[in-house]
Amino acid sequence: MTYVLLAAGFLVLAAAVAVVARRAGAPAAGWRALALAAGALLVLTAVFDAAMIAAGLFTYAGEHVSGLRLGLVPVEDFSYPLAAVVLLPALWSLLGGGRAR
Numbered sequence: 001m002t003y004v005l006l007a008a009g010f011l012v013l014a015a016a017v018a019v020v021a022r023r024a025g026a027p028a029a030g031w032r033a034l035a036l037a038a039g040a041l042l043v044l045t046a047v048f049d050a051a052m053i054a055a056g057l058f059t060y061a062g063e064h065v066s067g068l069r070l071g072l073v074p075v076e077d078f079s080y081p082l083a084a085v086v087l088l089p090a091l092w093s094l095l096g097g098g099r100a101r
Helices: 003-023 031-054 075-094
Strands: none
Touching (some): 031 075
16 A cells, blocks of 8 residues: 555545534634644644654655655655644534533
8 A cells, every 4th residue: 555545545534524524514614723723734744754754763665655755755744734634623523522511
């Protein structure tokens, strides 16, 4: 399995949960808040993944990545923070987060 397929699976799962949350009547998360969170997570991913790769803490097998990189970081690594930005607010809404108990 390639990292592209694994990343796509996470993104599809996150999108599916978000669609279910919206159809269940969950309030939509603010686009500005999502964009700020995504931007922060993408920057942190770029910085810390590059540092860990440069330090030799882990490597990626060439046959499993697309070959596209941002510095040392394969572009597939950026899908996980994006999936988190979509998935976590949707799960919060589905599970009743923020409602008065």
